Amino acid sequence: MDFRKNASAQSDKNPDKEQMKGKSSDRNLAENSSSKTENDHLDKLKEIELHLEKTHVEEHPVDITEEVMQRITSKKRVPKPSWWDNPFWDQLFNPFPVRYAMILFTGVMVGTAFTWFFLAEIGPTDTSRLAGSISSASGQEISYAYQHSSIKMIPYQIGNLYYLNFVINSPNELHLETSFSTTDFKVAKAEFVMTEGSNSSDYNMGSVNFTATGMNSFQLILEKTTDAQAAVTVTAFQNQSVIIKKHLTF
Amino acid sequence: MKNEDDIDKPDKEKLEAAQQSALEDHEIIRKVLKGQVNAYRVLVDKYQRPVYNLLIRMIHDRDEARELTQVVFVKAYEALATVSGDHKFFSWVYRIAVNTALNYLKKQKNNVGIEYLKNVEDEREDTYDEREYQLQYAVNQLKEKYRAVIVLKYYEQLSYKEVAYSLQISEQKVRSRLFDARMQIKEILEKTPYFRTFE
Structure with a gap:
């Protein structure tokens, strides 16, 4: 053991040095005593190590094969990788946009559920109209992609609440305006749900506007206050130009 | 003094035999996963x-060890699909065994020492001399994580790499734990006649 050698070397060397320097014999005794303690400590450690290495380890026979096989066959199933262990899932969720979209979707759904819950509890919503299931407004979705910019919006309805969830990804600033008649709708919620970039929003009578750069998700919930068919218009602008305009009928 | 790496390095024949054995194990695993459950018996x-x-050696109770051995093999069977081709089945099963033992010891923390002493008392006349008994007693007094490195390194004679894999820690950590374990053993033994015999 190297550290042991060093310790011994030091302990041999130090007393000679002390004598040459003519130090007191008390100090020599103290040094010798300290070296002795150190050597003793190292000897003991070495002895333990050697003893452990030499320890006779008894081998006990055992036969549990039948018990194990019985336990296994009683389960009657061949081990398969669990669906989550499959590398497919790792690959599926690995690309950033997919991961982002999954988290976004989960966030939107949780946010929606909470909004619905609280509006139903304390809002002026006529809860008797909430009977029924979630339904998507087919043919009303917006899907736009050009160069590196994309806008997606799939509207859906729960009772008299209309959810417009926008997912925007654009390196350049996009401006979206959603307009409607205040006699048909009132705004229940309008806010960015997730954002990675810059954004801003504002609300005027009969329109909700937001501006976004980068990846953003904006949720607008409109509460319909009439039984008659009503229209909502979504317009997207980039560089002051209209890039998409869609009339939705609810 | 022999270098640590030299001690751990198996000779060529041993290495070839181990590689062959590992290949056979993986072939059996493949069969089991295809539905030939009986192949697991091998x-x-x-x-x-x-x-x-x-x-x-870890828990010092033969009956419990027998029961836990079954648990280990059932656990291994259930997780067989996750065994990586990069690792030997044996090392992998060892790792499950070490974890199972450590979990068991954590649950039994308060009474395992007494049980162990009882077992050792029963056996010491035939198997242990006085110093052997004192050393085993000291090892048993260690915390589970220190006892595990001593058992794996000295009793099971695993390499540092294998100990590290079994305990899911780095080799550096294994060396550091071994040093601490020996220091603790020394402290315990100093309170026994162990070193008096030695002196």
């Missing part, structure tokens, strides 16, 4: 003894 036959003996 793996249990092959490794039950070392696993059982490791568990005895």
Whole structure:
């Protein structure tokens, strides 16, 4: 053991040095005593190590094969990788946009559920109209992609609440305006749900506007206050130009 | 003094035999995963003894070790699909055994020492001399994580790499724990006649 050698070397060397320097014999005794303690400590450690290495380890026979096989066959199933262990899932969720979209979707759904819950509890919503299931407004979705910019919006309805969830990804600033008649709708919620970039929003009578750069998700919930068919218009602008305009009928 | 790496390095024949054995194990695993459940019997036959003996050394109770050996092989069977081709089945099963033993010890923390002493008392006349008994007593007084490195390194004679894999820690950590474990053993033994015999 190297550290042991060093310790011994030091302990041999130090007393000679002390004598040459003519130090007191008390100090020599103290040094010798300290070296002795150190050597003793190292000897003991070495002895333990050697003893452990030499320890006779008894081998006990055992036969549990039948018990194990019985336990296994009683389960009657061949081990398969669990669906989550499959590398497919790792690959599926690995690309950033997919991961982002999954988290976004989960966030939107949780946010929606909470909004619905609280509006139903304390809002002026006529809860008797909430009977029924979630339904998507087919043919009303917006899907736009050009160069590196994309806008997606799939509207859906729960009772008299209309959810417009926008997912925007654009390196350049996009401006979206959603307009409607205040006699048909009132705004229940309008806010960015997730954002990675810059954004801003504002609300005027009969329109909700937001501006976004980068990846953003904006949720607008409109509460319909009439039984008659009503229209909502979504317009997207980039560089002051209209890039998409869609009339939705609810 | 022999270098640590030299001690750990198996000779060529041993290495080839181990590689061959690992290949055979993976072939059996492949069969089991295809539905030939009975093929698993070969793996249990092959490794039950070392696993059982490791568990005895870790928990010092033969009946419990027997029960836990079964648990280890059932656990291994259930997770068989996750065994990586990069690792030997034996090392993997050892790792399960070590974890199972450590979990068991955590649950039994308060009474295992007494049990162990009782067992050792029963056996000491035939198997242990006085110093052997004192050393085993000291090892048993260590915390589970220190006892595990001592058992794996000295009793199971695993390499540092294998100990590290079994305990899921780095080799550096294994060396550091071994040093601490020996220091603690020394402190315990200093309170016994162990070193008086030595002096």
